[in-house]
Amino acid sequence: MTPPLLALRERQVALVGNPNVGKSTLFNALTGLRQRVANFPGVTVDVREGSSARPDGLLRVFDLPGTYSLRPNAADEAIVAKVLLGPAGDSLDVLVVVLDATNLRRNLYLLSEVVDLGRPFVVALNMADEARRAGVSVPRQRLQDALGVPVVETVASTGEGVEALRAALDGARPATRVWRFADEALELQLSGCAAANPWESLRALDGHEGLREQEVAGRYAWINEVLLGADPEALAALRSRSERVDRYLLHPLLGPLTFLLIMGGLFQAIFSGAGPLMDGIEAGFGWLGAAFEANLGEAFGPLATSLVVDGVIGGVGSVIVFLPQILILFFFIGLLEDTGYMSRAAFLVDRPLRAVGLSGRSFIPLLSSFACAIPGVMATRTISNRFERWLAILVAPLMTCSARLPVYTLLIAAFVPDRSLLPGVGLQGVVMLGLYLSGIASAVFVAFVMSRSRKQRGRLLPLVVELPPYRRPSLLATLLKLRVRGGDFLKRAGTVIFVVSVVLWVLMTFPRQAKPAGMSDAEHQALSLRESYAGRLGHTIEPVVRPLGYDWKIGVGVIASFAAREVFVGTMGVIYSVGDDADEESMDLRQAMQNERDPETGRKVFSLATVFSLLAFYVFALQCGATVAVVKREAKSWAFAIGQLLAFLALAYCAAFVVYQSMCALGFG
Ligand SMILES: Nc1nc2c(ncn2[C@@H]2O[C@H](COP(=O)(O)OP(=O)(O)OP(=O)(O)O)[C@@H](O)[C@H]2O)c(=O)[nH]1
């Protein structure tokens, strides 16, 4: 190999610090990437890598989960210890210890541990803006003198001080141990120990009585020394603003009420806010299909035209229509995350969750699952109790993820009357809220049953929820987050849903049926569909789905949606465009579904009972390969992942069956 003309200096840098101090924000500022950040502890649970190339060299940056100590309590903290203390740590050139300048007393503890590792480091005093606003005097100089390494004030969210920090990396060096044992004998032993660094020396002393307590006391004595003269009152002033707000938001009565109002508002917004945009996108795809057919239909021939118009535009388009809703959902979740309200909600639900074997610690993983179960399951790494973590992984997929939103919306918009119950409260929004609540209720139920069935219940540690101060969300940051998530959604539509749509089109189009003389176009269409591969498959499974009120077409849609839930919508899009009577005016998907009739009985296929049976199925079914894979990884067990998949499938089937049969009995069949 020829050596590069200009050998770039490469440095590996890891960001270490307490949870919620702004490590990921700093990571984003350094690398230009978009790691997830939010105003609550435990957002990052994995090591993320990014790099930034500059004329002076390449910076490879690692964003780590937050931790209070290098002696881990939970899986996410263990990752930090593993990286820093393991072989991976040896390749790190610089540790950037990120401190929250408004909360130094607690933050300095971890710093005192990192110093003991004997590695080169620098310190970022982040949240400098909040410290200034609160009038806290940050002992930057004193810290720098005590450690002998650069200490730089930063505001990661605006980028202030980030350049200075980058420049300061050159000054990184190891520091000598900063704290002392009060007990002289211990101190003598520790300093006499020949291990490579103080951290290992401490390990060598393990087993000494009272060692841990003495160590902690020694570290805090140093912290108090550094903080001498810093003004704790000002910090209290900063916190008190949040506490005033919390008097309402954590009130035993007003708190839960506000929580429900916020959630209710969200669903209302999803419906009323997204409508016009969705209509626009729908019209756009309709126009696109028609334009393709009119201009290129001749050149492509009927088969290829059908593939493009019915398969691709019909399938992918009908899913992309839901982009505005997904964006509204994520916009709201983003606001909740960035303000700091999430931790309050965790606090509110801690008590009730304890009754079912969970705790406030499970709240954020479960709430994240409303966006998607995958980050939700990963976020369970912050839960230190093994059984609770296991329970949270088990029920996370019951939370209504955004992939269900298109299915719910399509069915609700088409079949639930758009009636207003109270001023500003629509029936459709209420049904949507009900579906979300059903998911929650079933999760609570499953957790309850599982925690009761366990003979020896694990002791749940008391919840020390950390309530971050309320922060004003930045509109720009929220929009950037939206771009990432909207991009993910479109990527799914462009890959999974695209492929499944094309495959379905093929299954619905072949084998081709010759048109017997005298048969009308519409009859030929129906015959082709019935005799296609999909049609035959659908008819084979029909006996299984009949008791749930589904015809073979719905059955095909449900099966296809095991690839991804949104595929159901795409399938309906393809089925009803392929099956569209050629001579009929093309109509939108909702109308097509409303008008669909059983060819034998002439009854509407989508009765209310069928619609709600479908909704019930989607509340419970775990139709997501990616979730199964992540559950397997996090629970470290295929049996768990497959068992969960099958159990939820059985649950979904039973729920749909009960809903359909009882609604039929009530006359909604
Ligand atoms: N005012 C202010 N807010 C900041 C600053 N840096 C980060 N934030 C905000 O603080 C919150 C936490 O930021 P994150 O980057 O997610 O923190 P983290 O350290 O990665 O947190 P974990 O991943 O949970 O350990 C977010 O709401 C950020 O927008 C800062 O310098 N000033």
Ligand SMILES: [Mg+2]
């Ligand atoms: Mg983070």
